[in-house]
Amino acid sequence: MGLQWGAFARCRHVQESPERINRLLDELEGMGFTFIWTREPFKGERMGWKAFVKETLVQFFLAVSIGGKCTVHWCYLDGRPNDEGLIPGKRAFAVMQKYYKAPRFPEWMCSKTVDGKPNYDVLSSSPLIYTNPAFERKWVKAVCYDVNSAYGWAAEQPIPDTSKGTERDRLLEDGEIGFIVDGGAPSIGWGKKLRLVERGYANFVFPSMPSPYMRFVDTWFRVKARSKDKAEKRFAKNVVNEAIGYLQLVNPFVRAAIVERCNQRIRGLIDGDTVYSNTDSICSVSRKDLPIGEEIGQFKVEHDGMVAVRGDCYQWGSQLPTYRGVPKSFFAKWEERNGRPWDIAKDDLPEPGNEYGFDRISRRLMKL
Numbered sequence: 001m002g003l004q005w006g007a008f009a010r011c012r013h014v015q016e017s018p019e020r021i022n023r024l025l026d027e028l029e030g031m032g033f034t035f036i037w038t039r040e041p042f043k044g045e046r047m048g049w050k051a052f053v054k055e056t057l058v059q060f061f062l063a064v065s066i067g068g069k070c071t072v073h074w075c076y077l078d079g080r081p082n083d084e085g086l087i088p089g090k091r092a093f094a095v096m097q098k099y100y101k102a103p104r105f106p107e108w109m110c111s112k113t114v115d116g117k118p119n120y121d122v123l124s125s126s127p128l129i130y131t132n133p134a135f136e137r138k139w140v141k142a143v144c145y146d147v148n149s150a151y152g153w154a155a156e157q158p159i160p161d162t163s164k165g166t167e168r169d170r171l172l173e174d175g176e177i178g179f180i181v182d183g184g185a186p187s188i189g190w191g192k193k194l195r196l197v198e199r200g201y202a203n204f205v206f207p208s209m210p211s212p213y214m215r216f217v218d219t220w221f222r223v224k225a226r227s228k229d230k231a232e233k234r235f236a237k238n239v240v241n242e243a244i245g246y247l248q249l250v251n252p253f254v255r256a257a258i259v260e261r262c263n264q265r266i267r268g269l270i271d272g273d274t275v276y277s278n279t280d281s282i283c284s285v286s287r288k289d290l291p292i293g294e295e296i297g298q299f300k301v302e303h304d305g306m307v308a309v310r311g312d313c314y315q316w317g318s319q320l321p322t323y324r325g326v327p328k329s330f331f332a333k334w335e336e337r338n339g340r341p342w343d344i345a346k347d348d349l350p351e352p353g354n355e356y357g358f359d360r361i362s363r364r365l366m367k368l
Contacts, residue, residue, distance in 0.1 A: 008052070008061075008063045008070065008072050009089075009111070009249055010070075010090060010249065011063060011070035011071055011072045011090075012069070012070065012071045012072070012088065012090065013071075013072045013074065013088040013089075013090070014071060014072070014073050014074070015074060015075065015082050015083060016073050016074065016075045017075060017082065018060075018075050018077070018355075018356045018365045020073075020075070021060060021062060021073060021075050021365055022364050022365055024062060024064075024073055025051075025062070025363055025364055025365075028051050028064060029363065031049075032049060033049055033050060033051045033064070034049060034050050034051070035050075035051050035053055035363050036050055036051065036052050036053070037053055037054075037360065048065060050064075051063070051064045052064070053358065053363075055077070055357070055358045057325070057326075057327065057352070058076055058077050058078045058327045058329070058354060059074055059075070059076060059077060060074060060075055060077055060356070060358055060365060061073070061074045062074070075356075075365075077354040077355065077356045077357065077365070078327055078329040078330070078353060078354045078355060079329065079354075079355035079356075080329055087235055087238050087239055087242055088242070089242040089243070089245050089246030090246060091242075092238065092239045092240075092241075092242035092243035092246060093242070093243045093246040093247065093250070095216075095239055095243060096213065096216055096239075096240075096243035096244075096247075098216075099212060099213055099215055099216040100212035100213060100216075102162070102247060102250055102251040102254055103162045103163050103251060104250050104251065105162075105250070105251055105252060105253070108121055108122070109121070109122065109123050109252055110122065110123075110248060110249050110250065110251075110252050111249060112191065119191070120191055120192075121191065121192060122191035122192065122252075123181070123191065123192050123194050123252045123253075123256070124191055124192075124193065124194065124248055124252055124255070124256065125193060125194045125195070125196075125252075125255065125256035125259040125260050125263070126193060126259070127259060127262070127263065127278065127279035128262070128263040128266055128267060128277065128278060128279045129278060129312050129324075130267075130270060130274070130276060130277045130278075130312075131275070131276040131309045131311065131312050131313075131314070132272075132274055132275055132276065132309070134272070135275045135276075135308070135309050136309060136310065137308060137309075137310055137344070137345040137346070138308060138345065139306050139307070139308045139345060140275065140285055140306070140307060140308070141285065141305070141306060142275050142283050142284060142285045142303075142305075142306075142307045143283070143284060143287070143301060143303065143304045144281055144282070144283040144301070144302045144303035144304075144307070144316075145281060145282055145283075145284075145287070145290050145292075145299040145300065145301060145302065146280060146281045146299065146300055146302040147262070147265075147266075147280045147281065147297060147298075147299055148221075148293075148294065148295065148296055148297060148298050148299070148300060149217065149221050149224075149237070149240065149296045149297070150262045150279060150280030150297075151240055151241055151244050151258055151259075151262065151280075152217040152220075152221055152240050152296050152297075153217075153261075153262075153296050153297030154257075154258040154259070154261035154262045154265075155211060155213040155216075155217050155240070155244065155258050156211050156213065156214050156217055156218075156296070156297075157211060157257075157261050158177065158208045158209060158210055158211060159177070159208075159209060159211050159212075159213075159254050159257045159258070160177045160206035160207070160208065160209070160253050160254060160257055161206055161207040161208065161209040162206055162251060162253050162254060164206070164207060166204045166205060166206055166253075167204075167205040167206075168203060168204060168205065169201075169202075169203055170201070170202070170205060171200065171201055171202075172197065172198065172199055172200060172201075172202055172205060175207060175208050176198075176205055176206065176207055176208055177196070177197075177198060177205075177206050177207075177208045177257065178196075178197045178198070178201075178202020178203070178204060178205045178206070179194040179195060179196060179197065179202055179203060179204045179253065179256060180194075180195040180197055180201075180202060180203055181193070181194060181195075181203045181204070182195060194252065194253065194256035194260070195260065196256065196257055196260035196261065196264065204253065206253065216240075217240060217296065218296075220236045220237075220239045220240050221236075221240075221296055223236040224236035224237050225294070244258055244259075259279065262279045262280060263279055266278070266279060266280070266281070266282055269282050269287070269290075270282070271284075271287075273285045273286040273287065274287075275307055275309060275314070276307075276309050276312075276314050281302065283303070283307060283314070303316045305317050308343075308344050308345045309344070310323075310344045310345070311324075312324060313344065314344070315342075315343075315344040318341035319341075320332060320335075320342070321342065321344050323344070323349075326349060326350070329353055330349075330350045330351070330352060330353040331350055332353075333350065333353035334350035334351075334353070354368060355367065355368060356368060
């Protein structure tokens with residue numbers, strides 16, 4: 001949700017309809033705004049009287065500053081309805097900050113771009129993605145277990161106390177948390193990856209502290225558990241997830257500790273019978289020893305049936321697949337045309353199925 005696009009990541013994000021986006025484009029053109037395609041402001045460049053636009057696979061973004069307030073207006077291009085229960089990362093983070101104000105780190109540590117240029121020194125942790133090549137394009141009977149509020153569970157574990165600064169490149173002592181830094185070149189992924197360690201050598205060393213986020217996580221988990229409204233449930237879930245995602249722009253070490261605890265927990269469960277796993281789930285043809293329940297950090301059965309994987313993507317039975325980089329709407333339209341479910345084990349990827357596209361000449365979203 002929203003656009004993590006360098007200088008605009010901290011702007012207010014508003015989801016719109018394509019029709020509303022076109023009305024905004026009309027208004028901005030009438031006010032004399034210049035439209036700038038895909039790039040963000042250069043260092044020192046004022047956003048005034050400039051509208052920055054960007055089109056991705058299924059989303060369109062319009063970033064504009066009026067009266068000193070930056071807003072990113074965005075919409076889906078594939079015809080899906082507006083999401084319910086969304087909360088922008090910046091707003092969710094403001095809620096989390098009320099429980100504990102995370103210390104802020106320099107921009108070069110937090111952001112993928114600095115002064116409009118790629119920043120390969122950014123420090124972050126990536127969510128786990130694993131598929132077992134032994135099951136590639138094979139339909140097998142399996143069960144998928146999801147962690148209840150995985151990020152919430154991890155946020156309740158000890159975190160690094162980043163208020164006292166960091167020590168570098170030494171062995172950890174009792175009561176400390178550290179990070180090993182991997183990467184730093186475009187060829188092996190964007191930026192430098194932080195790997196959580198609690199013993200041995202570390203590149204960054206912090207004191208360990210009990211989590212200050214327990215009340216934050218518990219409050220919103222209970223809201224989600226009690227609510228009967230689907231949108232409210234999603235909103236409560238997103239408060240935690242979006243806040244932790246936005247934390248990357250402020251404190252990459254606290255975020256990395258949370259993401260890495262999730263990764264390490266699931267990674268420790270992977271074996272030869274694992275079909276695929278993510279930061280918050282594991283799919284297995286045999287595992288039956290996980291703690292099942294409704295509390296934070298316990299597992300629940302999310303799927304039970306036939307599953308197949310392809311690369312790092314998967315599909316359960318005749319359901320629409322989870323295929324990274326390709327929206328479900330493209331598969332739905334393929335199925336409408338072909339009169340049968342798309343099959344991850346044998347079918348080619350569908351053609352793009354957007355209903356709108358941005359025309360650079362008229363500077364409007366056009367019906368395709």
